[in-house]
Amino acid sequence: MARKKTIGQSIRWWWNTRVMGFWRVKLSGAVKRKLAAPADTIVFNRDAPPMPAAKKSGITVILTAYRRAEYLAEQIKALRSQTVPPDEIWVWSNRSEDQLLDVSALADRVIVSNTNFLFWGRFALASLVRTEFVAFFDDDILPQPRWFENCLDTINQGHDGILGGSGVLLPASGGYSSKSKAGWNGVQNSEVTEVDLVGHAWFMRKAYVRYMWIEEPEFWDNGEDIHLSYMALKHGGIKTLVPPHPANDQSLWCCRPDFGKAVGRLKVATYQTQDHRGTRSAIVDKYRADGWQIVALRQPG
Numbered sequence: 001m002a003r004k005k006t007i008g009q010s011i012r013w014w015w016n017t018r019v020m021g022f023w024r025v026k027l028s029g030a031v032k033r034k035l036a037a038p039a040d041t042i043v044f045n046r047d048a049p050p051m052p053a054a055k056k057s058g059i060t061v062i063l064t065a066y067r068r069a070e071y072l073a074e075q076i077k078a079l080r081s082q083t084v085p086p087d088e089i090w091v092w093s094n095r096s097e098d099q100l101l102d103v104s105a106l107a108d109r110v111i112v113s114n115t116n117f118l119f120w121g122r123f124a125l126a127s128l129v130r131t132e133f134v135a136f137f138d139d140d141i142l143p144q145p146r147w148f149e150n151c152l153d154t155i156n157q158g159h160d161g162i163l164g165g166s167g168v169l170l171p172a173s174g175g176y177s178s179k180s181k182a183g184w185n186g187v188q189n190s191e192v193t194e195v196d197l198v199g200h201a202w203f204m205r206k207a208y209v210r211y212m213w214i215e216e217p218e219f220w221d222n223g224e225d226i227h228l229s230y231m232a233l234k235h236g237g238i239k240t241l242v243p244p245h246p247a248n249d250q251s252l253w254c255c256r257p258d259f260g261k262a263v264g265r266l267k268v269a270t271y272q273t274q275d276h277r278g279t280r281s282a283i284v285d286k287y288r289a290d291g292w293q294i295v296a297l298r299q300p301g
Contacts, residue, residue: 042112046104051130058087058131059148060206062122064139065093065103071139074259076106084148087131092122119224120217126209134209136202141165142259143201150252151203154192154243162208162232164198165254167242172296174288175281176226182242184255190246196294197229198240201254211235222276223283230287 061079065072076089088108094116104110111125126134135151137143143165151163169180180186182193185200211232217223232238245253288294 042102044102044104044110048104048109051128052087054130056132059084059133059135060126060129060131061086061089061135061137062125062129063089063091063107063137064119064122065091072103073106075137075139075142078142078144081145082143082148083146084152086135086148088129090125090129092125094118094121118221120220123209123212123224123228126206129206132205134204134206138200140259141201141254142256144251144253144256146251147254148203150243154241157192159192159241159243161204161239161241162198162229163203163241163243164195164201165242165245166200167193167195167198167240169296170196170284170294172294174285176277176284183245184253184257188245188247189242190244192244193242194295195240195242197225198242199225202228208232208236208238211238218283218286219279222279226280226283226287230292234290234292 063072063075072091079086079089089106090109090111091103091107093103093110093112095114102110102112111121113121122136126136133152135148147165154163165183166185167182168178169182171177171180182189182195183198187193212224212228214231214235217227229240232240243252243254250256284292
């Protein structure tokens, strides 16, 4: 049988649990608040409007700001001047050795990250767009006026897929090589060209972005273009294509050549300062062993 507390025991229990317990919690919180560093405030030049409702049309563009944010204004001007202009332009600002910049006065929405998520961040962000199509551009790509028109015409003519302006045809012997290209910096075909992967710029249905995340990337430091194209082909039967880039009509091109191939810039892309060829070859060989039938090895017809 439980014994009833004495008056003295009851007073001590009340003092320890009610009075002392209250002050322990209060003082603990005060100490934590005192020791915590004051929060910094990021002030944007402009707040974005509420997110729109999803629709079965339209284009959202996702750009990046890393080392060369000074080129964003020219990019955004070119995008807003498209014959089929985008509904919105978003910017993913990765952390670099440069100061994080507020570009909300230029873009419709800005995401500022204190972590460098490399190129993966923009593809993760694409899951939030509310338009049917989403387009991505590296920071050294300047689309010509009819690029989006070209992409939509390509899809409407039955060539749906992962579209891009710089396509790579992998060598039959294995590994990675970008010697065989189609697009603005390769063979300039007047017809749609199927390739193994595209880089520099992408245009696709938002629904296709999900293929990026079906399997874990082989490497996180490079190869997002290879990973996306193989995952889309493997899990969705989605081909990778380069829309027409006729030599006599650059208005359709993904990039103005003198902009994309500019030399002598003080700040260059990471891929130009780090050699990722071994990593990219390892990714290609891994996926070919997994069953990737690259264009060079497919049977005609």
